[in-house]
Amino acid sequence: MPRHPAPDYSLRDLARLRRVRDRIDREYAQPLNVEVLARDIGMSSGHLSRQFRLAFGESPYSYLMTRRIERAMALLRRGDLSVTEVCFTVGCASLGTFSTRFTELVGVSPSVYRREAAGATAGMPSCVARQVTRPIRNREAPAPEPDLA
Structure with a gap:
């Protein structure tokens, strides 16, 4: 070995x-x-x-962008800020770069995440919510399953 x-x-x-x-x-x-x-x-x-x-x-x-995306996810779940406001709040200077990196890490665009995740962690302790919503690092978001039929 x-x-x-x-x-x-x-x-x-x-x-x-x-x-x-x-x-x-x-x-x-x-x-x-x-x-x-x-x-x-x-x-x-x-x-x-x-x-x-x-x-x-x-x-x-990459580590910095992962931290920014984690914070963006929390802000998007809150639902009171637009995607553009979240982008600049977490320190990104480009909405395009933010959206691309968010999609790579999370698997969906920020606007889709905001729409779908708004109530996903309601009633969940914040420490648990943070763990279950942590973005996947290093471009490991699951790829869509190929349609073999």
Whole structure:
């Protein structure tokens, strides 16, 4: 059985990567980019991207967009904001990019999600609602079943 080498990062690098992940979790609605995140922890943007992917399984940008989509899902379920308002509230600058990424992660467009999910979590504790409505990462939304008939 072939052995895969252990990821090449030190405990110090792992702590810095966790700080980046925590910052993304806190500041997801702010304009963030890899260059700024990397500079603030003393890494190059390329090194940060490679190490973040090794440590957490996805790029910093993908992680940021997943956080934004999670928050957007909650706002859309609430139903008091338009899709455009939600897009800008969660920090996306482009409605097109937001809609595309939302559809990739969730499997339906934001407007369809808003219409169908409005009452889906009514009466459910928020911690449970957050878990059952978490978007699927890394473009893993289930593809429609092919019609074999």
